[in-house]
Amino acid sequence: MMNWEQLLSLKRFGDTQKRERAKQDETRLGFEVDFDRIIFSSAFRSLQDKTQVIPLSKTDFVHTRLTHSLEVSVVGRTLGRRVGKVLLERHPKLQELGYTFNDFGAIVAAASVMHDIGNPPFGHSGEKAIGEYFKTGKGLQYKEQLTDLEYQDLIDFEGNANGFKILTESREGIEGGLRLSYATLGAFLKYPKESLPKKPTKHIVDKKYGFFQSEKTAFLEVAQDLGLQQKESDGVSFYRHPLAYLVEAADDICYTIIDFEDGINLGLIEEDYALEYMIKLVKDTIDSKKYHSLQHQKDRVSYLRALAIGVLINEAVTIFLENEEAILNGTFDKGLLDKCKYEAQINDIIKISVDKIYRSKEVIEKEVAGYKIIADLLDVFVTALNNKFDNKQSNYDKLVLNLLPEEYQQERKNLYDRIMQICSYIAGLSDGFAIRLHRKLMGNIS
Numbered sequence: 001m002m003n004w005e006q007l008l009s010l011k012r013f014g015d016t017q018k019r020e021r022a023k024q025d026e027t028r029l030g031f032e033v034d035f036d037r038i039i040f041s042s043a044f045r046s047l048q049d050k051t052q053v054i055p056l057s058k059t060d061f062v063h064t065r066l067t068h069s070l071e072v073s074v075v076g077r078t079l080g081r082r083v084g085k086v087l088l089e090r091h092p093k094l095q096e097l098g099y100t101f102n103d104f105g106a107i108v109a110a111a112s113v114m115h116d117i118g119n120p121p122f123g124h125s126g127e128k129a130i131g132e133y134f135k136t137g138k139g140l141q142y143k144e145q146l147t148d149l150e151y152q153d154l155i156d157f158e159g160n161a162n163g164f165k166i167l168t169e170s171r172e173g174i175e176g177g178l179r180l181s182y183a184t185l186g187a188f189l190k191y192p193k194e195s196l197p198k199k200p201t202k203h204i205v206d207k208k209y210g211f212f213q214s215e216k217t218a219f220l221e222v223a224q225d226l227g228l229q230q231k232e233s234d235g236v237s238f239y240r241h242p243l244a245y246l247v248e249a250a251d252d253i254c255y256t257i258i259d260f261e262d263g264i265n266l267g268l269i270e271e272d273y274a275l276e277y278m279i280k281l282v283k284d285t286i287d288s289k290k291y292h293s294l295q296h297q298k299d300r301v302s303y304l305r306a307l308a309i310g311v312l313i314n315e316a317v318t319i320f321l322e323n324e325e326a327i328l329n330g331t332f333d334k335g336l337l338d339k340c341k342y343e344a345q346i347n348d349i350i351k352i353s354v355d356k357i358y359r360s361k362e363v364i365e366k367e368v369a370g371y372k373i374i375a376d377l378l379d380v381f382v383t384a385l386n387n388k389f390d391n392k393q394s395n396y397d398k399l400v401l402n403l404l405p406e407e408y409q410q411e412r413k414n415l416y417d418r419i420m421q422i423c424s425y426i427a428g429l430s431d432g433f434a435i436r437l438h439r440k441l442m443g444n445i446s
Helices: 030-039 042-049 065-090 092-096 101-113 124-135 138-145 148-155 159-168 182-188 213-226 243-265 271-282 288-293 297-322 324-329 343-358 361-389 395-402 415-427 431-441
Strands: none
Touching: 030 101, 030 182, 042 065, 042 431, 065 092, 065 101, 065 243, 065 297, 101 182, 101 243, 124 138, 124 148, 124 361, 124 415, 138 148, 138 361, 138 415, 148 213, 148 415, 159 182, 159 213, 159 415, 182 213, 182 243, 213 415, 243 271, 243 297, 243 343, 271 297, 271 343, 288 297, 297 324, 361 395, 361 415, 361 431
């Protein structure tokens, strides 16, 4: 069974001695340093121009990946603090070591604010677009030169794994990436396994994968330091850090409720129809008098959204605490909200969002454009980098590579590393920059 003392590790990449909680500066706590480093990173900044669901073309109030990530961190902090308060009572040794409930909140908030940091432009279709380039597009030509695991990383390109790469990848002069605490990295790893075998069980940790082959060593160091429990399966696979369940719940709460709110405010979902579903979720906490006093649709929706988030936070905290032992020994096999009493209402809301928002014309147009843009960018840059390595570089290849930031032009002997370098570059682009870069490469300089 995993233990909390080890799971709350303050260790960072390169540390040679253990960091003790009692010796931390309370005004600059290590877990809060994690949050700060993420906020100031360039990868986080690019989220301001990455689509959450609905493109920014017609409105100014829908969510970007940035606003979504900040909201998830706020919910995550509350979840962490509330769970932490009870865990400290259950495990008095943690208090003796200097841990507080704010530590739990800080870890979950930091892991939550960066949960989408590796996601490509153009929403979830961005991941699929990269995968399909290597599965059925021109990238298929590289299959025979890669191991099965390397090829699987590419055809199932995963934003979570790319996030771990961004957070931990060493560059010249910058060892260990952002050098975050291992506790925060553990809470970030929702799927602590490699890309194969694919979905070997129905356990939540096997739904996707969490690191590329290029970060396998970094992953194993984090997993072993935290004492994550290894799964009995083929390949490298572990059970989750318990706080990863809270990060996942914070994300699930926010996207379920707030995507729905965006859909109502945009007129994609009729208010009366939508509010009926929201009210089912908050029927025990709603103040009818206050609700009916609100004159504007946006205020009514906002009030219900706040109540709904509160209800689901209470549920997630209760389920986590009731199942602490199962979570620590790896037998808790679903997300927290999959076990909550409002599961049917949540599923109803998600179903409406799928029908009315995720399949709306505007969203589909963005996703179609994203497929073409990402495939073209991959083709141009991967070809240019490989031609340079093979001494077959054309003048066009040289010009193209001059568009790449220096950190993505490093000499790599391994084909997989060269390809992954380009995938990571393209995944890091904002929607707007990817569109502008594509126009230039396609000869449109206006």
